[in-house]
Amino acid sequence: MLKPTTTARFCWLLGISWIVGVGLALAQPAPTPGNPIQLNDLSAFKPATPNWRIVGNVRAELGKPNVLVTEKGTGILASIPLDKAPADPKNPYKYNLFTTIEHGDLDLELDYMMASKSNSGVYLQGRYEIQLFDSWDNVGWGLQSPRTVDNGSIYERSDARRPEGQQNYDGHPARQNASRAPGLWQHLKISFQAPRFNTNGQKTDNARMIRVELNGVVIHEDVELSGPTLAAAFNDEKPMGPLMLQGDHGAVAFRNIRYTTYDKPRPELLNLKYAVYKGKYEKEPEYDKTAPESEGASPKLSSSVSRIANDFLIRYTGTFRVNEPGEYSFNLGVAGGNGMLKINNQLVVPPNSSSNKGKATLPKGDLPFELFYAKSVGWFQPALALNVAGPGIREYLISDAAGTNSDDVDPILIDASTNTLLRSFMDLPADKSTQGKPVRVTHAISVGSPEQVHYTYDLDKGAVIQIWRGMFLDATPMWHDRGDGSSRPLGMVQRMGTPVLFLTKLASPQAAWPTDTTGSAYRPKGYVLDGSDRPTFRYQSNGHSIEDKIRVLEAGQGIRRELTVSNPASNLYARLASGSSISPLDNGMYLIDDQEYVRIDDAGGAKPIVREAGGQKELLVPVKEKLTYSILF
Known part of the structure; x- marks a missing residue:
């Protein structure tokens, strides 16, 4: 066969x-919401307490728990905790925000930003919570499997009548930790099915989370919800209810909120x-x-x-x-x-x-x-x-669901319970960072770690092309049947755009970055493994010998990269990042497209350069004998 x-x-x-x-042709459709919630003012919401406001920009600082800094304007909804805001026992949901619209079946899509150590939630119908939480560094604390309190998880129910130790129940942790760092925008997509009731008002079917995606990773599929979760605004269940955004647990911001209701x-x-x-x-x-x-x-x-x-x-x-x-x-x-x-x-x-x-x-x-x-x-x-x-x-x-295809392919998944390396092709999707064209990297090596932070290295250019958090690789397209030689990341991926030489000579700081290795005498020299099987890559370029050591940061916050260059020339530069926006922060930190941080740890006294190039911005650093920087995401 x-x-x-x-x-x-x-x-x-x-x-x-x-x-x-x-x-399985019905298989959990991806949300395609189309109606925006306008964020020019708060008119789309029921009267709000002063912790909720419309702003034009927002940012968080990694070292400042529960703090968001805002700027005037419109387009972003922010909840900033009030100093000495008293709890109201008569209204425990006082600081939460409810939409004026009510919904049954719903697709919802939004961006959100967490402050460091912050906590919030999205409640479908005001009853069923998808947890929003700063779970960025959980891996470093040994929490490799998300809990029901972690980012993207479906929160627990509670019943004081149940036996001791079993009072909280029916929570559903996210499949994997697909979180970004605080201060970075995260993307959430939810397909929700409301509970069903007969003509007598009796519930006939439980509510369901048909599909939930966090930062492009499916973290829930077809999860049945037996009732409202903890801290729900309503303990009963109804065909309709408002969206509720939690604002009493920490600083959080939302933008690009879009929805589609299904009631026809x-x-x-x-x-x-x-x-x-x-x-x-x-x-x-x-x-x-x-x-x-x-x-x-x-x-x-x-x-x-x-x-x-x-x-x-x-x-x-x-x-x-x-x-x-x-x-x-x-x-x-x-x-x-x-x-x-x-x-x-x-x-x-x-x-x-x-x-x-x-x-x-x-x-x-x-x-x-x-x-x-x-x-x-x-x-x-x-x-x-x-x-x-x-x-x-x-x-x-609308047809019979009984038919099945016996030739479904069992996925071939690669775990990284220890430091793991895999050579394969790696396909980068067409997007702005690749000038709208798909890119196949033919000499890619993916490096997995037990900290659940992984990266792919292009041996042809000495470039890191992507980093991701979560599970390691799907090698099904590489090894099934004849295969096409490629593998795919399984977690939340931060891509670095079209691969180019990481190090090159420039006639001046404004000279165009080369698009290929022509004239560089680039030669890969493989890699050596340390005692923990972590690679240090070696190559020659522009007459220099380079060692490129990449290690996972403590607490799984990203990677640190240390380059050592023999006999560096005065006109040698490294391109650390490119993007539509590059914003300098404190302590040698740069924010790239609101999607990653680049921190320059040691540039040997060289001054970084942010420049315009081909409609994009680039972060360059003149390279002496050593350069150390980190990517946090």
């Missing part, structure tokens, strides 16, 4: 579309009829000239109406009832074959589609529906899935 990687290539050559694991009725499939045609169909048959092998009515879209395991085509016709007009998205899963979807006589998913996805703007009413599924690849189990999303309607599976 061919495995999925080979199958994918084979099906692509035949023009056949397929989906892996269609029985779903479309329905009615009067479904099917016909099964035996044979291998490279194109749709002439139905009026072809006798079906079987036909009938079906309550639901399903591949199970075919008694044939392979080489068949199922054609469905019926009515697609739309209750809410607007644009709808469709995702068709056809395992081991090809498919087509028409609604209201519009071709939504064409045959041999590369993505099996499509959109259609549909009116309210009963619309003609047609779908076919032609299967011809024998080693797949038959499986048909159709997902639908629309205006005010979260993506859901």
Whole structure:
């Protein structure tokens, strides 16, 4: 049997579309919120206590617990603890903030910044808390696995009637610590499903966190919530409730708050009829000239109406009832074959589609529906899935969910319980830092540590290209079947942009940084391991021999890099960082794009330079015999 990687290539050559694991085609959609909460003033919120304010900028200092410094302006919502603010026993939620909108099912997306040692939370419906916490240095304290109080965790419930030691229960720690340092903006995405109630008001289904992402890392999937968490504003459960932002535990700021509510009725499939045609169909048959092998009515879209395991085509016709007009998205899963979807006589998913996805703007009413599924690849189990999303309607599976694909790939994950090295290709996604183009680093080596802080080094340029916190590597694309030679970081990644030479000669401090190694006589010389299997990289460049020692900082706060250069020239420079903004702070610290800190620990008396270059800023340091700096993130 061919495995999925080979199958994918084979099906692509035949023009056949397929989906892996269609029985899970609903699989927790990533949030796509679209409605902004305006932060020009506090009108989007119920009356607030003075700890809440609208500001134009905010920053935190690493060494000052629970302190945010703000500047006048708009666009950021900040909670600054009040001096000697008394607690109010009659109103324990006095310093929290509630939105004027109420929600049921919701996708929420926002940025937030924690002050050092601060604590806050986002409460869905004012009842179910996603914890916001400064968990930056937990690894260094031996807390490699997050707790229910840590950043991104779902907080516990409490019941004083339970036995001693079991009164707090049903908390859900984040899968891994994906936190950034205090003073850096963090990104949170939540897909929430509200509890369900019958016509008598009785709860029939618990609330769920369908999916939660912290800084690009999935930390929860399909977690059931049995009831309100500790410190909820409401101890009952309802179909609707406001968002609540916690403001009584520490300094915190929010920006770019966007949401989508899902409260519209779903479309329905009615009067479904099917016909099964035996044979291998490279194109749709002439139905009026072809006798079906079987036909009938079906309550639901399903591949199970075919008694044939392979080489068949199922054609469905019926009515697609739309209750809410607007644009709808469709995702068709056809395992081991090809498919087509028409609604209201519009071709939504064409045959041999590369993505099996499509959109259609549909009116309210009963619309003609047609779908076919032609299967011809024998080693797949038959499986048909159709997902639908629309205006005010979260993506859901409108077909039978019973079909599965037995060729799902078990991931090949690499742990770093000890210092670990892996050579592989490393693909950097297209973004601003890579000038909008994906980059493949062909001579990458990833270095993992038990402190759960890892990095990837480009042996071709002597450059650190990314650092991440959390789990180490997914080597599935490298080792499964024939593989493509690449691995992927599993944690919260801080990327350094398109790799360039770290050290180079410049005719002047304003000369352009070279884009490649031409003229540098760059030669990698491998690495040596210390007694703990941590590498020191060696290379030659511009006539110099360089040793590049990188170590994880105490408490897992980042990495420290120490370069030793033999016989340095007077015009040798290191480029420590580049970005849209580079802001000098105190004690040799620089803030890069609000996403990382660079701290110059020892530059041998050389003065750092922040300069403009190609629409970006760069942080350079003239290099003498040694340079030591740290990246904190």
